[in-house]
Amino acid sequence: MPEIDPSVDDGLQQAVFVSKIGENPSRPASTISSFFQDVYRFCVRSLEAQIWTGAETIAFVLSEEGLDVDTAFDAHSHAFTHIGRLDQETVAGFTGSVVLATRNLRLAYSASAVTNDAPGISSRLSELGLGSRPTALFVPGQKLLTEYHEGIEQKPRSKTDTSAIQSLDPKDLDGLLNYYHEHWTRYPSGYGTCWDSAANRIVERNAERNIRNSLFIFLEKVVYRSKFVVREYDRSNGRVDIFIFGIVMDDPDNDRVLELKVLRSRSIGWKPGSATRTYSDANNRRYVLRGLNQAKRYIDSTGSKEAFLVCFDARLTDAEISVEAEATALGVSYRRFFMETAADDEKEVA
Amino acid sequence: MTATRPSVGGGSDDSGSDAEARARRPATAGRSDLKARAWVLLALHAASRNGLSPLSKLRFHRLVYLTNALAPVYSLQASDEQIVKFRRGQFYPNMQWHLDRLMAEGLVKIEGVRHFTDDDGPWMDADYRLARPALSTIDAILELVEMRALSEFLQEVVKAYASQEEDILDDLALADLTYADMRRARGAVIDFSRSADNLSAMAANRFAVQVRDPRMLSPSDRVHLYVEYMDRILTGARRRA
Numbered sequence: 001m002p003e004i005d006p007s008v009d010d011g012l013q014q015a016v017f018v019s020k021i022g023e024n025p026s027r028p029a030s031t032i033s034s035f036f037q038d039v040y041r042f043c044v045r046s047l048e049a050q051i052w053t054g055a056e057t058i059a060f061v062l063s064e065e066g067l068d069v070d071t072a073f074d075a076h077s078h079a080f081t082h083i084g085r086l087d088q089e090t091v092a093g094f095t096g097s098v099v100l101a102t103r104n105l106r107l108a109y110s111a112s113a114v115t116n117d118a119p120g121i122s123s124r125l126s127e128l129g130l131g132s133r134p135t136a137l138f139v140p141g142q143k144l145l146t147e148y149h150e151g152i153e154q155k156p157r158s159k160t161d162t163s164a165i166q167s168l169d170p171k172d173l174d175g176l177l178n179y180y181h182e183h184w185t186r187y188p189s190g191y192g193t194c195w196d197s198a199a200n201r202i203v204e205r206n207a208e209r210n211i212r213n214s215l216f217i218f219l220e221k222v223v224y225r226s227k228f229v230v231r232e233y234d235r236s237n238g239r240v241d242i243f244i245f246g247i248v249m250d251d252p253d254n255d256r257v258l259e260l261k262v263l264r265s266r267s268i269g270w271k272p273g274s275a276t277r278t279y280s281d282a283n284n285r286r287y288v289l290r291g292l293n294q295a296k297r298y299i300d301s302t303g304s305k306e307a308f309l310v311c312f313d314a315r316l317t318d319a320e321i322s323v324e325a326e327a328t329a330l331g332v333s334y335r336r337f338f339m340e341t342a343a344d345d346e347k348e349v350a
Numbered sequence: 351m352t353a354t355r356p357s358v359g360g361g362s363d364d365s366g367s368d369a370e371a372r373a374r375r376p377a378t379a380g381r382s383d384l385k386a387r388a389w390v391l392l393a394l395h396a397a398s399r400n401g402l403s404p405l406s407k408l409r410f411h412r413l414v415y416l417t418n419a420l421a422p423v424y425s426l427q428a429s430d431e432q433i434v435k436f437r438r439g440q441f442y443p444n445m446q447w448h449l450d451r452l453m454a455e456g457l458v459k460i461e462g463v464r465h466f467t468d469d470d471g472p473w474m475d476a477d478y479r480l481a482r483p484a485l486s487t488i489d490a491i492l493e494l495v496e497m498r499a500l501s502e503f504l505q506e507v508v509k510a511y512a513s514q515e516e517d518i519l520d521d522l523a524l525a526d527l528t529y530a531d532m533r534r535a536r537g538a539v540i541d542f543s544r545s546a547d548n549l550s551a552m553a554a555n556r557f558a559v560q561v562r563d564p565r566m567l568s569p570s571d572r573v574h575l576y577v578e579y580m581d582r583i584l585t586g587a588r589r590r591a
Contacts, residue, residue, distance in 0.1 A: 028502060028505075028506065028570055029396075029399075029400070029502075029505040029506045029508070029509035029570070030501060030502045030505045030506070034509075064399075065395070065398060065399060065480075065485060066395075066397075066398030066399050066400075066401065066403055066480070067398075067401075067403075068398050068403045068404070068479050068480060069398060069480055069481075069482045069484075069485055071482075085401075087513060088515075101401075102398075102399060102400055102401035103399055103400070104399075104400050104401060104509050104512060104513065105401075106400060106401030106402070106512050106513070107401030108401075227568075
């Protein structure tokens with residue numbers, strides 16, 4: 001087997017592995033998500049290079065098969081200007097608010113719109129026959145990137161506030177969990193809400209699975225944008241809810257385990273007039289202890305540096321569960337996040 | 351090996367044994383011909399999708415070489431397992447023949463044809479791109495699972511190749527470990543059917559050995575790392591020259 005020349009190897013693996021925000025492993029080239037990832041990277045680089053004045057909105061539109069065979073490009077080629085490569089480290093500015101590009105952004109053309117705002121760009125895309133193409137809308141002034149996988153005429157698939165994300169430290173798992181809870185699970189208006197009946201504090205039947213999925217999406221797609229975050233990681237002694245390879249935190253030898261639980265007082269079939277609680281606090285405490293033991297087992301089977309038991313609390317009252325001593329003895333970090341039933345704005349008024 | 355004697359201009363000037371061999375081919379394309387043409391179309395498709403179109407003849411053959419060298423990383427078989435170290439670098443007479451056939455069938459466009467003579471003798475160069483009718487053919491090809499896997503692989507290699515600087519692309523494949531291996535002189539045959547001879551795939555897989563869990567490094571990562579590695583070898587050599 002040939003030895004890799006160390007003089008040129010230096011930094012190569014870093015280039016592929018290190019999952020800093022904005023620079024992370026590539027998505028498969030054949031997928032549309034590789035286009036959105038490359039647009040995201042370009043936007044982060046362009047913000048760092050400060051090439052925008054702040055008033056623009058730019059639509060990045062995918063030329064699925066390449067511009068050579070793109071009928072919309074062919075029909076409106078006079079409207080487009082070649083703007084060179086957007087896939088390189090050095091970012092150059094360009095004019096025009098509609099960018100039609102190949103999926104790797106190597107070949108890109110821009111066209112202008114009458115008004116440089118989202119409605120103006122949307123109508124321009126329709127004029128150009130690009131309304132149903134995968135599009136990413138970037139507002140540099142707000143550091144906001146919105147992905148429309150089925151075209152700008154459809155609902156967006158995801159929104160990324162690049163400024164908020166930039167301020168997160170990928171190595172600070174506690175900070176990330178707090179951010180996740182604040183924006184996803186704390187209030188019923190959050191992205192990851194799991195209430196069946198918020199007023200009665202009853203969560204969905206699959207609340208745990210739903211929270212696991214939304215936390216996974218948050219970590220995998222928003223924070224790390226890396227495939228080295230895994231859900232339902234299969235081990236001989238069970239499945240880890242979320243497993244984070246240390247490599248995404250520049251810490252390859254220290255992986256992290258997240259075990260998730262949803263605490264509840266009432267089951268899905270609870271009706272007003274029946275007993276106040278279906279599950280007692282003692283039941284919930286036993287459930288937490290079970291989670292701590294599970295997390296400990298996963299530390300042992302994965303050789304991880306750290307394990308968190310993260311409990312999302314849907315019980316009737318925001319009361320501590322005393323398990324600190326057990327958690328410490330097992331070497332597991334215990335976190336509990338209480339889920340509010342009032343919207344955040346209502347709460348402020350109160 | 352499909353041909354040991356490349357024709358000048360690659361298919362545009364058939365002469366000698368190649369031409370005779372082709373003249374003996376049945377009028378209907380066989381399975382291997384169809385597979386080779388699918389490979390050519392999918393490679394041009396990948397080039398178009400990655401902003402590398404039109405593809406010069408030189409880059410086309412070098413890309414075919416790279417895909418052949420790296421095919422084992424994706425557990426695929428090379429389109430053509432043998433190649434002669436030709437004086438003009440990588441060149442596949444058989445693939446050129448299929449490229450020309452596809453052009454005649456209206457699925458590939460040719461432009462910028464240039465005939466010239468240099469120190470290596472007379473030659474023809476040109477640029478190739480997909481014609482729009484090829485898209486429906488490609489759609490049909492991609493209905494086959496085997497071809498979808500091939501397409502994913504080709505797109506990954508082309509993306510890695512296309513991500514390099516423009517001024518290095520023509521020569522990048524010359525820095526390939528197998529091709530640049532000094533133990534093989536000009537005129538020697540490189541045979542990728544012997545895995546022990548494929549230093550390129552071995553080097554790409556070697557990156558996986560260097561991490562704690564090799565499964566963490568996907569075939570795509572290995573391809574990108576290897577192409578980046580070639581870039582660094584070539585850039586370093588140019589800097590020293």
